[in-house]
Amino acid sequence: MNSPVPDQQDTLLIHTGRDPGAYAGYVNPPLFRGSTIIAESFEAWEKAKKTDNPYGNYGRFGSPTIRAFEAAIAELEGGYACQVFPSGLSACTHTLLALLKSGDHVLITDNVYGPTRSFADNMLGRLGIQVEYFDPKLGASIAALIRPQTRLIFLESPGSLSFEIADMPAIAKVAHASGVLVAVDNSWASPLYFKPFQHGADVSIQAATKYILGHSDALLGTVTCNKHAWEIFHPRAQMFGETAGPEDVSLALRGLRTLGVRLRQHWQSGVALAQAIKPHPAVSRVLHPALVDDPSHALWKRDFLGASGLFSFVLASEDQRVVSAFFGALKHFGIGLSWGGFESLALPVGKPKRSASSWPDQGTLIRIHAGLEAPEDLVADISDALDIAHRLAVSGEPARADRFNQWRAGSQSDHRLESPSEPLSRLRV
Ligand SMILES: *Cc1c(COP(=O)(O)O)cnc(C)c1O
Secondary structure (H helix, E strand, O other): OOOOOOOOHHHHHHHOOOOHHHHOOOOOOOOOOOOEOOOOOHHHHHHHOOOOOOOOOEHHHOOHHHHHHHHHHHHHHOOOEEEEEOOHHHHHHHHHHHHOOOOOEEEEEOOOOHHHHHHHHHHHHHHOOEEEEEOOOOOHHHHHHOOOOEEEEEEEOOOOOOOOOOOHHHHHHHHHHOOOEEEEEOOOOHHHHOOHHHHOOOEEEEEOOOOOOOOOOOOOEEEEEOHHHHHHHHHHHHOOOOOOOHHHHHHHHHHHHOHHHHHHHHHHHHHHHHHHHOOOOOEEEEEOOOOOOOOOHHHHHHHOOOOOOEEEEEEOOOOHHHHHHHHHHOOOOEEOOOOOOOOOEEEEEEOOOOOOOOOOOOOEEEEEEOOOOOHHHHHHHHHHHHHHHHHHHHOOOHHHHHHHHHHHHHOHHHHOOOOOOOOOOOOOO
16 A cells, blocks of 8 residues: 555546547647626526526636636546635635534534634634534544534544544544534545545545645645535535636646646655654654554555655654754755645644644654655655754763664665555555
């Protein structure tokens, strides 16, 4: 399972959201700009107002460029229909706003993306919606938190800083038994490596800014629903007037064509980095669900088709000089937000915010995005930076320095990647 190999989704990625026959044979859907759509006659105008017209009667309801991308995402996620939003955060917030009303109660995972949490804390309360966080480790026992007013369970799986995977089938079963909808922020796995609707989700969100666009050059989000959720979500979400620019959507369609090959490289490099740094004495824990001893590994293996290049580790030290030495020594990792682009990133997190669960680690949480550079360059770079940080952390402590030197002497061969062995044969398109 830790060995990315090409699969049939690659073929789907080439064909989805494309119709050369409709556009004079051009391989890609054209970039439609527009607000006004002119009707040929009064009768045509009246007909275009009907809801079964795929573009509505105005540019805000979408163009062929937008519809092509939405159709592709819906197909890849395995949902009924999709709506594009101008950012991933906008996709998250409009899901909450469209599905909740005053008096409702929403359960949100404690490992949710920080800005989604800020929105829930600062905006949903003002609207009279009760927000409750829950421990990301909860499965079926979330039933105890469901109230008569509960309308929605909002998951992020795995969490994009701490990588706990939710037991979505167990959660969805108890949610649906009480008429509660389940939404998931599925950005880490992308639509390729987790099929949310096969595991009980009603709504799946992508920060398309990340792997789908893939080049750190635009922001977009998507919300895909099953039929039941779409009928509730879409009429309301449309009313907010959110639109995405056709250039950005065109870039996202282009990104989709290479998503399969890019993700395999991100996956392989991410696992190589996680394995290489795990034994380092400066590192107290690695958080990556594809590692066999990770607490979420069993769920990852059961439900996911692969891993992306995003994971975290805990630098044992909290000394700011040590943290600074680590970041200062990195040559190939930029310090910055976001992920999913071609370039590697490292992000100082510190301690993630928690209110319904406790954060177990001392030390400094650092998030890594493995980009598309040569994996051995990335492994050597991060290993060197950890060495430098560790030397500073242990200076004056000979016993720990000895342990470090022993590790160093035995680790020279760890800078090479093992070649893929076990093929990935669990394709569920
Ligand atoms: C980045 C991110 C978002 C928000 O996406 P933007 O396009 O940056 O607004 C939402 N969820 C997760 C998990 C993310 O990592």
